[in-house]
Amino acid sequence: MLATLAAFFIIALIVAIALLLLMSVVVVPQSDVYVIEKLGKYNRTLFSGLHFRVPLIERIAYKQTLRIKELDLMVATKTKDNVFVQVPVNVQYFVNENEADVRNSVYRLSNPENQMRSYIQQNIVGSLSKLDLDEAYGSLHQVGIALQGELTEKIGEYGYVIKDTNVIDVEPAPEVKDAMNQVNASERKRQAQILAAEGNKAAAILEAEAERDSRRLRGEGIAQEGDEIAKGMKERIDKLRDAGLSAEAAVEWLKFNDGIAVYTALAASNNAKVIMMDNNLATNRPMTSEDITRSIIQADEVQNPARSVVAD
Secondary structure, eight states, X not given: OHHHHHHHHHXXXXXXXXXXXXXXXXXXXXXXXXXXXXXXXXXXXXXXXXXXXXXXXXXXXXXXXXXXXXXXXXXXXXXXTSOEEEEEEEEEEEEOSXXXXXXXXXXXXXXXXXXXXXXXXXXXXXXXXXXXXXXXXXXXXXXXHHHHHHHHHHHGGGTEEEEEEEEOOOEEOHHHHXXXXXXXXXXXXXXXXXXXXXXXXXXXXXXXXXXXXXXXXXXXXXXXXXXXXXXXXXXXXXXXXXXXXXHXXXXXXXXXXXXXXXXXXXXXXXXXXXXOOOGGGOSSSOOOHHHHHHHHHHHHHHHOHHHHHHHO
């Protein structure tokens, strides 16, 4: 009987020692730290790896992660021009990997997320209340930088590092968005009308300049044609004078010759062949080439009044 009790006691003692040995071993995972208290008081910080503690006297009081955490929240505020907006904010933070900062993170700040929410709310409200809505859209990056600086100053003393702070957007109420879209659409339409008007104006200017250049070139062509006709007439008169005719006789000959050419052209055309003669010729005065030419010109004016107007 005594032997049985002794054996039982020895087995129990061995089991107890084994349990105490197991309880003394502490394995800290990567990116975590354990805070050890001894009889209720801070003793030391254990970083990743294998450690030992005194069972029943030392205990793991806190397990703190060193991994980056994210805090997302929506801040409601009002801009300088009295527009109510929602501002989504994202904050990335972590505990600094040293014993003092780990100790501060677990003992000095019971709820870091709530504390950061309070600081973020105050900072965003204070920043956007000084800006109009349009200014707020263009200042998101600067607002984020200012927020990160303030959080680093306020939370840094508790062992936390603010890695990044993003003020993502400014979201006004739906009715404000609709009004802004209408204003933007009106402005785009106005700009399009201005561009179209400027385009039409430019086209009209180009058309007017083209017409002006065309008329100038046409006038130069007519002038050059007249010069060539006059030059040719002078050469023909000079040749006739060289042949022994007087200037007056040469002119009369050219009139008669040109009149014959006109008669020939009229005879070859498909138009009417009626020639209106000057009634002043109903005299005994013989018809000259000038009379014939004038009659032909009058006939042409009757049949082609538009050309007569242009010729005048």
